[in-house]
Amino acid sequence: MFLLYKLIWFYYEGSAKILKSKTLKSFLVAMSLLMTTTIIGTFQTAYAAGTVTFNYKTATNNSGSPLLFGGSNEPSPEHNSNVYPKLKGAGFKYQRGTIHMDTLLPSNITLADYKNNVNNVQDPNTWDWTGLQWVDFAKANGITTMLNMFYAPPWLTYSGNAKGVPKDWSVYQDIIKKIITKYGSKLDYVEPLNEPMTSNMLSRSGSPYTSQQTAAKDIYYYTVKAIRAVNTTVQVGGDGDDKQGGDFGALGTILRDSRLSSTDIQFVSYHAYSSDPVAKSQIGAMNTLLSNTGRAGLPIFIDEWNYTYVGDTTDPHVVGNQAATFVGTTLMKFMLQPSVKGAAFMSFLPTNVVLSPYEDCPGCVIKQGLYTWNNNTATLMSQTNAFRLLSSSMKLGAGTFKAYTATYAGVVDTAVGAINSAGNVIGTMVNDTSSAKTVNVNFTNINASNGTRTVTVYIASSTNAGSTATQTFTNVPLTSGSLSISNVSIPAYSVAGVIIN
Incomplete structure (x- = not known):
């Protein structure tokens, strides 16, 4: 795409000098702008992070063992x-x-x-x-x-x-x-x-x-x-x-x-x-x-x-x-x-x-x-x-913990929410593909007071033991039962756990 963009401008500059055509110049400028927009849109699509949503309104399992x-x-x-x-x-x-x-x-x-x-x-x-x-x-x-x-x-x-x-x-x-x-x-x-x-x-x-x-x-x-x-x-x-x-x-x-x-x-x-x-x-x-x-x-x-x-x-x-x-x-x-x-x-x-x-x-x-x-x-x-x-x-x-379904189709391979026996809100996700993923995570219907929270991410894989935090988000606002974090990194073939403290 970048090479095509350069060729259009090269053709535009040469043709404008030879033909001095305002019509041609206008056409080529329009084409270059169109290509630029297409390129930017392509990169935005390729790198846009999907969103996983955990909803804690109704538990699927109230007696997780x-x-x-x-x-x-x-x-x-x-x-x-x-x-x-x-x-x-x-x-x-x-x-x-x-x-x-x-x-x-x-x-x-x-x-x-x-x-x-x-x-x-x-x-x-x-x-x-x-x-x-x-x-x-x-x-x-x-x-x-x-x-x-x-x-x-x-x-x-x-x-x-x-x-x-x-x-x-x-x-x-x-x-x-x-x-x-x-x-x-x-x-x-x-x-x-x-x-x-x-x-x-x-x-x-x-x-x-x-x-x-x-x-x-x-x-x-x-x-x-x-x-x-x-x-x-x-x-x-x-x-x-x-x-x-x-x-x-x-x-x-x-x-x-x-x-x-x-x-x-x-x-x-x-x-x-x-x-x-x-x-x-x-x-x-x-x-x-x-x-x-x-x-x-x-x-x-x-x-x-x-x-x-x-x-x-x-x-x-x-x-x-x-x-x-x-x-x-x-x-x-x-x-x-x-x-x-x-x-x-x-x-x-x-x-x-x-x-x-x-x-x-x-x-x-x-x-x-x-x-x-x-x-x-x-x-x-x-x-x-x-x-x-x-x-x-x-x-x-x-x-004993509670477990909740999640919305994750097309973003990760599996996702399940939970609230552990200490009351921590948790989101778990699996990336079972050969490519790393970056996801945004929404937590909704949390039964907790407004304020800020620390959110910690752990990763388990063939090379990650699951015991050391890989990302920490501090001072994350929890408002009206909702909290969101962006750009959670999940490596290839990994299990991610997100816990709110």
């Missing part, structure tokens, strides 16, 4: 002391960890040995509790605990392996009671079963059960009744299913079990792996199932979620520059769901070393973890930057 900032599974036991303080620093508030019951007791005994207490095997002090050390570290770091009870000792199952259905419920319940007696005071939630519709997680081989659902129903029932025999306060629920919609796998069968009282199933849980885990969760359909089974209002836990469960993935949403934006987007969408009490990112496992034997996955190295382990030190993955920004810097992990 800090337990949305959670993770699933557990670090390798030898990493616990190094990892947990870092998870706390990143704002994690909830852990759905596992007890692999096949690793708890000796594997080289028989059912008769247990019944006859050979070598004092019934004494829990002789068991290997290493796989449950995560509970102690989680509680010491202020993290709410959910114990997933998974598998069984091979000598106790019909199939003869850890995935089988227990063949002696009295022995199975004796083990459950001893686990809860030892750890119950450190547990907030207990969840029997894990993905029971998958034969790799629950095998009916050799058992009298004709469906995964009926096997899961009895495992749930006998587990919960054993828990309640020794502990009446821990919250129980399940079943950690991997199906969505309809009966949500075995959950519908469990919910309809008339043997279960209201204190025997106090939450439901299931998993969602998808580019949009919130949509995949079909939360509306779950609420319908709860209503239809007489269990309306039970809290929902999405206690495993990620972009994919494929362990060796190279997808940038798991191992690349979109990992933080994927997590930020998902957490923000969960914030708008009143029914969701907790959500656990998959996972607290390491990403670059072979998993602990307590994970029942010999030789496995997976990419869905949250830390690398080198030189006896854990380094958190970039996904944790989004947790840190939302839970810690925006203080949404400090207590």
